[in-house]
Amino acid sequence: MEGEEEARTRTERRLKKAAQVLFFRRHRAPGVKGWELKKALGDDYLEVLGVLDSVLDRLGMEVKRISEEGEERGEGGGEGEEQAARDRFMIVLKEPVIEKASGERIDDVAMLAATLAYIISKQGKAPRKAVEEFLGDKFPKQRVFFALDRYIRQGYLGEDENVLYIGWRTRAEVDRKSLVDLILSS
Amino acid sequence: MKFDELFRLIHFCKTIQKEGTDPFDLDVSMFLETLNRYYTKWKSLDDLLIDAEAIAELAKIIELQGKWIKDRASSFYIDPVLLELKLKMLDAQQLATAFLKSWHPLISVDRITPQRLKEGLDYWNALLPLSDRKEDFPLPATVDMTFNIEDLIALNILSTREFDESIQAVLTELEKRGRTEYHEFIYDATFEASIIKAYLTSYLVSEGKALLEINPLEDKVFIAPSTSGDVKGRTPGRSIPISLSYEDWLRWRERKKQGQGQNGD
Numbered sequence: 001m002e003g004e005e006e007a008r009t010r011t012e013r014r015l016k017k018a019a020q021v022l023f024f025r026r027h028r029a030p031g032v033k034g035w036e037l038k039k040a041l042g043d044d045y046l047e048v049l050g051v052l053d054s055v056l057d058r059l060g061m062e063v064k065r066i067s068e069e070g071e072e073r074g075e076g077g078g079e080g081e082e083q084a085a086r087d088r089f090m091i092v093l094k095e096p097v098i099e100k101a102s103g104e105r106i107d108d109v110a111m112l113a114a115t116l117a118y119i120i121s122k123q124g125k126a127p128r129k130a131v132e133e134f135l136g137d138k139f140p141k142q143r144v145f146f147a148l149d150r151y152i153r154q155g156y157l158g159e160d161e162n163v164l165y166i167g168w169r170t171r172a173e174v175d176r177k178s179l180v181d182l183i184l185s186s
Numbered sequence: 187m188k189f190d191e192l193f194r195l196i197h198f199c200k201t202i203q204k205e206g207t208d209p210f211d212l213d214v215s216m217f218l219e220t221l222n223r224y225y226t227k228w229k230s231l232d233d234l235l236i237d238a239e240a241i242a243e244l245a246k247i248i249e250l251q252g253k254w255i256k257d258r259a260s261s262f263y264i265d266p267v268l269l270e271l272k273l274k275m276l277d278a279q280q281l282a283t284a285f286l287k288s289w290h291p292l293i294s295v296d297r298i299t300p301q302r303l304k305e306g307l308d309y310w311n312a313l314l315p316l317s318d319r320k321e322d323f324p325l326p327a328t329v330d331m332t333f334n335i336e337d338l339i340a341l342n343i344l345s346t347r348e349f350d351e352s353i354q355a356v357l358t359e360l361e362k363r364g365r366t367e368y369h370e371f372i373y374d375a376t377f378e379a380s381i382i383k384a385y386l387t388s389y390l391v392s393e394g395k396a397l398l399e400i401n402p403l404e405d406k407v408f409i410a411p412s413t414s415g416d417v418k419g420r421t422p423g424r425s426i427p428i429s430l431s432y433e434d435w436l437r438w439r440e441r442k443k444q445g446q447g448q449n450g451d
Contacts, residue, residue: 023293023294023295024294024295024296024297025294025295025296030292030294031292031294061293064292090292090293090294091292091293091294092290092291092292092293093290093291093293094290095290096286096287096288096289096290106278106279106282107278109278109281109282109285109286110277110278110279110281110282110285112285113281113282113284113285114273114281116285117269117273118269118270118273120264121264121265121266121269121270122206122266123206123254123257124206125205125206126205126206127205134270134273137274138274138278161204163204163205163206169292172290172292173289173290173291173292174285174288174289174290175288175289175290176288178287178288179284179285179288180264180269182283182284182287182288183269183272183273183276183281183284184264184268184269184272186272186276186280186283186284
């Protein structure tokens with residue numbers, strides 16, 4: 001009986017620790033790497049995260065796992081331990097939010113939405129110049145330039161040799177199919 | 187002259203891959219015909235290498251064409267022209283609404299903890315005034331090169347004797363302490379002294395006078411003086427990066443202070 005009680009207390013303690021590590025920001029970029037979670041929670045950290053995920057589910061949140069290349073991992077990951085250690089874990093809202101959930105200006109959100117939709121339609125990557133020209137149709141060039149740099153810093157976009165692509169954070173936060181469908185049906 | 191056409195085609199293939207433009211813009215049969223036309227004229231190894239590169243680039247484009255067809259056949263395909271047109275028609279409010287409806291924001295909380303504040307305070311206390319840290323912000327060097335120990339000795343910045351004595355002092359300390367956890371060994375009264383000791387220790391390891399043992403399970407590194415047997419059986423070494431952070435050093439100093447306090451009680 002006592003052993004069972006101890007095991008439950010231990011699980012609860014690790015669950016609390018997992019929630020703290022994932023909720024509180026530790027680095028400039030949000031999210032926590034698998035190896036950090038392993039260090040904090042132990043070798044079976046993926047199981048602990050599974051339990052946390054089911055607890056968060058009742059609160060409308062979920063634990064999301066994204067590879068460094070931006071690829072989303074399904075339930076259980078299905079990948080090796082090494083891959084899991086390199087992946088990034090974070091907590092996201094399960095349902096989309098309608099109310100305001102960020103301090104971004106509406107212009108900036110609109111620009112981000114247009115940029116993502118534009119890049120998605122170009123099979124996931126587009127020359128930065130083309131994106132700047134496209135956004136420049138509605139916003140001053142200077143603002144477009146700084147906005148794109150900010151989206152790159154925030155992880156919504158990636159840039160490689162002047163080519164923009166969908167960043168890891170967009171893959172974690174944005175339902176891309178829904179975004180495009182909503183834009184087409186507006 | 188004969189290369190111009192091939193170089194142009196290779197460059198075109200690379201542009202398609204880089205910019206994600208329509209891979210069907212490349213006429214594959216014409217590309218192969220061009221290669222076939224030149225095939226009999228190749229004479230040197232360089233000619234054949236260009237030919238191989240062209241084939242390799244063409245293969246990548248054919249792979250992209252396959253992917254392109256798959257994407258178009260999937261339900262996720264959107265006509266870029268139609269979407270672009272739609273994006274231009276929508277106002278900022280409509281775009282932002284569409285984004286918010288498909289957005290599952292990441293949840294993270296920023297909070298300064300008392301421990302982090304204390305670390306900040308320790309850092310502040312240990313930080314020298316800006317006027318004393320001028321050497322931390324040197325003017326840009328006009329010559330872009332690095333100095334090794336021999337250069338420093340040749341410039342009389344460091345003497346061979348001084349350097350050897352420093353190395354010997356570290357070795358004597360290591361022999362006295364025996365096998366020790368690496369950070370426990372190199373951390374000293376100041377962070378600067380710790381860095382110098384780590385630098386000198388790296389020489390001992392490179393020269394085979396000390397051995398590093400890595401225990402991946404415990405995530406610990408140990409250092410021990412070499413025995414004569416170790417030196418004889420030495421295999422070519424490999425570089426082992428070990429991080430030293432100011433914060434870690436502060437934690438070590440704190441632990442040491444606490445240890446001394448308990449011993450004193």
